[in-house]
Amino acid sequence: xxxxxxxxxxxxxxxxxxxxxxxxxxxxxxxxxxxxxxxxxxxxxxxxxxxxxxxxxxxxxxxxxxxxxxxxxxxxxxxxxxxxxxxxx
Numbered sequence: 001x002x003x004x005x006x007x008x009x010x011x012x013x014x015x016x017x018x019x020x021x022x023x024x025x026x027x028x029x030x031x032x033x034x035x036x037x038x039x040x041x042x043x044x045x046x047x048x049x050x051x052x053x054x055x056x057x058x059x060x061x062x063x064x065x066x067x068x069x070x071x072x073x074x075x076x077x078x079x080x081x082x083x084x085x086x087x088x089x
Contacts, residue, residue, distance in 0.1 A: 001081060003069075008047040010062075011080055015054055017047045017066045018077050024068040 001007065003020040019027065023044075026032070032041040055064060067073040 001078075006043065006047050007077070007081075008050055009077055009080060010054055012058075013062055014076060014080075015051050015058075015062045015064045016073070016077050017051060018074065019066070019068045021069045 001018065001020065003022040005020050006023055007016075007018040009016045009018065026040065027044060031037045032044050051064060055062060065073045065076075067077060
């Protein structure tokens with residue numbers, strides 16, 4: 001989970017889009033709306049379209065959310081990406 005990436009995670013029960021700190025800051029600044037940043041707009045739109053497709057084919061319907069660093073939903077994705085080691089030895 002790096003600052004300059006977008007991660008689409010499908011755990012069946014959750015479909016999540018996580019945006020790194022840099023991507024989130026650029027989106028918040030509105031760069032994707034400016035002329036010359038069409039590629040960045042496409043980068044933001046691609047995971048949304050993929051998630052729509054995943055959710056349209058899924059029953060029961062998964063929960064969907066978009067998150068970023070320091071957001072309350074970020075913990076859900078961190079648990080899946082970097083789970084705590086088990087105590088079974």
